[in-house]
Amino acid sequence: MDLVALVTADQQLFIYRLNGQRVYGAIQKADNRGVQSIRWKPNGQLLAIAWSDGSVRLVSPESCKIVLQFSTGEAIEGVTCMGWATNSIRRSGSSSFNAGAKSLGALLSANRDLSGEKVPMDLPQDLSLIDIEISLPKLSVLAAGGNSEDVFSSRSSLDALFRLFDPKDNSSVNVMVVGTKNGNIHLSIYDSFEVGTFVSPVTIDGVPCHLIRHAAHEQFSTHVLLLEQPKASGLLYFVPMDLRFISASSEYLSLLASRSTALNNLLRYIRQVQMLMINEWKVTQELPSRFIRNINKTLEEKGHGDIVQALYHSVATGHTFPAVREWLVDELSERGHKRWDKAVTAGLENLRRLVHENMLPALERCSIILSRFLGIVKFQGSDSATGFTSQQISLIMDTVACLHLVSSKILIQVIDELELFGSFSAWLRFEIDRLASDSSATPNEDTAEKEASIDHSKVLLYLQTVMTSSPLSLYLNNTVSEEDKDNWNHSKYGPPMFELLDAQILKREQGRSYLRSLLRIDLWCDLLEKQAHVIFNQIAEADRRNVLFGEAQCIGPVENGGPVDVRISRNDSGLCQSHTAFVPKGSSSVVQVARVLLSIENGISSLHRSDFSEVQLGDGQIRDIKFLDDRIVLAFA
Known part of the structure; x- marks a missing residue:
């Protein structure tokens, strides 16, 4: 669909369809921070919004939600330029001399005898691009939490965030360049994979020049930057930026970067699920704890012990202490029981889900x-430029396995507690009704039938093991003692921990001493995030080493804030040529x-040649300049 994005004078951003229907609207951020640049993703699936505080939001017009948000740095004074371009990735090795060969997918989909066909020369790469994620069920949406992670609360935004990797995208990479008033240049690829922030390559008298224009061409890994002196002579500088990680790095760049972005989004999703799990667990504890606290006093x-002992006595003997009877009939009553039952049952059901x-x-x-990362690094060898090792990936996979084990134990315990609480709740309601009625009356058939349907062994088991000391607290309690913290810190930096965790769980089940902190799901999520971000940083560092800035060329003085545009094209000789159109300082009618x-x-890149020309356009004042294509430049007076 055709969309138009615009920013109004009062700093409101809107996206409209061509028929005038509004699709999205964003009001001004707090502290009078406004929109300073907007840019569509080359395929039109996302809109990038740069705010004056240096933050960048990526909005999906399909879901009208913020899909991603990142910052270009700290203490940013404003954004001066934002560019978003697509570059083709040139293949090395077997891929280059076998460009005419069909891919594995094309051969398999041809539905004909392959005996006469040549074997694909890039079989490892084709195998790496087979996407089995498409066969998995879609991730379920989460309940809205009233924060930035509400992107997980709708189907459309979740689908936009977790787009499947298209093998066609393996031949290209999306690059976003954001320049700030501080003179920094922030580089990211695949929507949110941050390569890093670079200091301006041009500094005049100790003051960095800031980026005002950016241009790129699909066939060249070299981008063009135009930088301007702030509040000075207004000199315009031309700087080539060579992204060698596109032209010279691994042919798995697209797969690594896109899956790293997907993994980072999965970590956000897992963290949000973990927080919701703890919240649901707290819901199951708050109301019953208040009831129990009152009667325990x-x-x-x-001198009758606590409520667990008193209720156990009632189940085993049929006798109820007067204080417990008064609590059940007068304080808890039918209404309190319904609230208790609803809080625990709903909380455990939500936790199970x-x-x-x-x-x-x-x-x-x-x-x-x-597993994809592990396969790539093993296939390429230890001297590859991927930025990580197979040992690092194995450790993260071990952490994921530990988190899977803890989650499975939680699920089993939740199912058990639901069953036990169902029996306890039925017995508790029966006791309330029995004690509230005339105790001297002879029990009727309905009462006897209700009592017979209650599994008293499960009621006793619930009182013994769950009511005030649920095993779920070992997994979902988010408070940790200093001793537990020391044990965790000592354990997590050692060898793979799955066997250690499994042994500690077995010790707990056997009633032996164990490391309680190893069962904490929030600590496992913390460890997973730390390990993953080490990998992300190493991949980004490998890419940063392959970002080179060429020699700056001064192309003349321009009016402060005057019209400037730049475009890259390929000439007949195959050279990269750029055209920069601007209005010289003091000549408002000259291009x-x-x-x-x-x-x-x-x-x-290296400078081959530079030429200059100018056109006098009468006596008017040129307001704006834009390149229409590689041959035509428009001047608006």
Whole structure:
């Protein structure tokens, strides 16, 4: 669909269809921070919005939600330019001399005898691009939490965030360049995979020049940057930026970057699920704890122990202490029992759904992505430029396995507690009704039938093992003692921990001493995030080392905030040529065009030639300049 994005004078951003229907609207952020640049993704699936505080939001017009958000740095004074372009990835090795060969998918879909066909020359790459995620069920949406992670609360935004990797995208990479008033240049690929922030390559008298225009061409890994002196002579500088990680790095760049982005989004999803799990667990504890706290005080004063012992006595003997009877009939009553039953049952049901429908499927997807990473690094060898090792990936996969084990134990315990609480709740309601009625009356058939339907062994088991000391607290309690913290810190930096965790769980089940902190799901999520971000940083560092800035060329003075535009094209000789059109300082009716030819070898550019020309357009004042295509430039007076 055709969409138009615009920013109004009062800093409101809107997206409209061509018929005038509004699709999306964003009001001004707090502290009078406004929109300073907008840019569509080359395929039109996302809109990037750069705010004056340096934050960038990626909005999906399909779901009208913020899909991603990142910051270009700290203490940012404003954004001066934002570009979003697509570059083709040139293949090395077997892929280059076998460009005419069909892919594995094309051969398998041909439905004919393959005996006469040549074997695909790039079989490892074709195998790596087979996407088994498409056969997995979609991740389930989460309940809205009133924060930035509400992107997980709708089907459309979740689908936009977890787009399947298209093998066609393996031949291209999306690059976003954001320039700030501080003189920094922030680089990211695949929507949100941050390569890093670079200091301006041009500094005049200790003051960095800031980026005002960016241009790229699909066939060249070299981008063109135009930088301007802030509040000075207004000199315009031309700087080539060579992205050698596109031209010279691994042919699995697209797969690594896109799956790293997907893994990062999965970590956000897992963290949100973990927080919701803890919240649901707290819901099951708050109301019953208040009821139990009140009666425990009374029983302690009368010397009858606690409520667990008193109720156990009632189930085993049929006798109820007067204080417990008063509590059941007068304080708890039918209304209180309904609230108790609803709080615990609904909380446990939600907890079961979160583990079964959200956490475990997300962990399975993490395992698939990590197995791809492991396959790539093993195939390429230890000297590859991927930025990580097979040992690092194996450790993360071990952490995912530990988190899967903990989640499975939680699910089993939740199912058991639901069954036990069902019996306890039925017995508790029966006791309330029995004690509230005339105790001297002879029990009728209905009463006897209700009592016979209650499994008293499960009621006793619930009182013994769950009512005030649920095993779920070992997994979902988010408070940790210093001793537990020391044990965890000592354990997590050692060898793979799955066997250690499994042994600790077995010790707990056997009633032996064990490391309680190893069962905490939030600590496992923390460890997974730390390990994954180490990998992300290493991949980004490998890419950062392959970002080179060429020699700056001064192409003339321009009016402060005056019209400027730049475009890259390929000339007849195959050279990269850029045209920069601008209005020279003091000549408001003149358009000056600077042509710079760059020769690119192995992803590194060098100046080949530069030419200048200008056109006098009468006596008017030129308001804006835009390149229509590679041959025509429009000047608006």
